[in-house]
Amino acid sequence: MRITHLHSTFVTPWGGAEAYLFALASAQRARGHDVAIITAVADGESIARAAAAGVRVTVRPTWRPYAPDRHGSSAFVRAVFHGVDTVHGVLLPRAYRRVQDDRDVVHVHRFQGVGASVLRARRAPVVHTAHDYCLVxxxxxxxxxGALPARLGLVQRLRARIVSTSARRATVVVFPSERTRRRHAELGFRAGRARCLVVPHGWPAPPLPAEGTP
Known part of the structure; x- marks a missing residue:
């Protein structure tokens, strides 16, 4: 299969989503699939590690007032970041218009910094793994x-509604736990035609200690 993984950043030190992305992509490549990672921001160390596993990385930048996964210097700058990101929940950024071409599946991990419009299945099936709650x-x-309110503010609800217009057109939305799926539903996430699955993150089992090791 020809598989593309899409993640807004691929920069060390990796967080859980990046580690999961790499583990999945390298395992797929080891099984003989053609696997690529497309990202808006990457560093040399991450690119080299992927290349060693046979996974190619393509960087397609999008304009942002600061790099994804970094905090803006002011409330205004953060508002611009999320404003542009929300626009890209409707309008696909130019750099990502052909990301589904000639691929058998596109797997989106984190879209913030690229825009939720990448979730729409146009010319290939699209899987989205919800590593966190950025859909809502x-x-x-x-x-x-420090608490989990039953409802978020008006701005968040409006933004979530815009994001949902794209998420509903994904093929599959994967939640790592039933609790995560339920919390999304509580906050108004509606998958529409997208199929929702609960698939716990799988990680390789650690090696057993050698016999006689204290």
Whole structure:
């Protein structure tokens, strides 16, 4: 199969989503698939590690007032970041218009910094793994003052509705736990025609200690 993984950043030190992305992509490549990673931001170390596993990385930048996964210097700059990202929940950025061409499946991991419009299945099936809550919350946690409110503010709800216009056109939306799926539903996420699955993240089992090792 020809598989493309899409993640807004691929920069060390990796977080859980990047580590999961690499583990999945390298395992698919080891099984003989043609696997690529497309990202808006990457560093040499991550690119080299992927190349060693036979996975090619393509960087397709999009304009942002600061790099994805970094905090803006002011509330205004953060508002611009999320504003542009919300626009790209409707309008696909030019650099990503042909990301589905000649691929058997596109697997989107984190779209913030690229825009939720990449979730729409146009010319290839699209899988989206919800590593966090960015479908419904720009903060990705849904927490406010240490609590989980039953409803977020008006701006977040409007933004989530825009994001959902693209998410509903994905082929499959994967949640790592039932709790994550349920929390999305509580905050108004509606998958539409997209199929929702709960698939726990799988990780290789650690090697057993050698016999006689203390």
């Amino acid at each position: 919350d720009t903060a990705s946690t849904t927490m406010r003052r």
